[in-house]
């Protein structure tokens with residue numbers, strides 16, 4: 015019995031499911047791929063679960079599975095449609111096979127900073143995109159910002175031409191692929207959970223991500239340095255399935271949506287501080303950060319911005335204009 019119990023405890027802590035759902039409660043599994051304690055998605059997901067579990071006790075119970083422990087990048091969207099998981103928060107760069115429109119968030123240098131990105135998500139155009147995949151059965155609950163992205167590599171990247179001939183891990187995004195190609199480098203789409211190993215073994219030379227991911231996944235340990243390019247946004251679609259949402263009683267659904275909305279707003283207010291903290295955590299742990307002067311930065315802009323034109327017809331010129339002007 016002792017053995018069984020400790021095995022059970024081990025499996026619970028390994029999956030990260032911390033809620034003790036009571037019998038009779040509807041259980042909603044929230045699966046995501048990030049880890050650590052200081053990551054904005056980890057914090058937001060846990061806050062959401064905590065609020066639902068306190069305020070909706072007896073009705074609904076959320077279990078969180080971080081770190082790709084339940085589903086990783088390649089399976090989670092299908093799993094949501096199959097009803098094997100009820101809530102996700104994938105990066106907006108991972109919806110290419112469902113809609114090309116989310117590519118707008120990936121366009122290099124389209125948002126000056128996260129505030130501009132938040133303004134876009136609050137505009138009519140941005141809010142409209144929450145409903146873009148309802149025909150598939152996906153419902154957007156809100157956008158969670160994660161941060162701006164930076165390149166890391168096994169040698170210092172000061173100008174984009176430094177990346178010539180190198181291999182970079184990208185998310186499954188055609189825009190990201192085109193952006194890496196514009197640098198004269200080769201893109202390797204790969205699930206998030208495989209990135210550390212791929213950097214460590216040299217399957218790829220570099221990757222692009224937020225301070226929070228670079229710190230919590232320890233990418234800085236297996237890279238020469240990180241360059242403060244600020245070239246792209248990383249943000250998530252906090253989402254559920256229409257099947258799950260429709261299965262809830264109206265009153266339960268309303269409370270669930272209200273908490274989702276409040277947690278989203280709170281998460282977006284906290285994200286800049288989390289990013290700044292994780293940038294500092296990288297430096298404290300011995301990671302190296304290359305900053306760019308205006309002239310160097312302009313070279314990154316000039317190299318990558320032509321990518322916009324390539325995607326104009328599939329994303330839509332109006333949407334690009336709305337995002338760029340936010």
Ligand code: LMR
Pocket residue numbers: 047048104105160185205206223227248
């Ligand atoms: C990545 O795959 O690099 C990110 O989307 C992971 C995440 O969820 O932050």
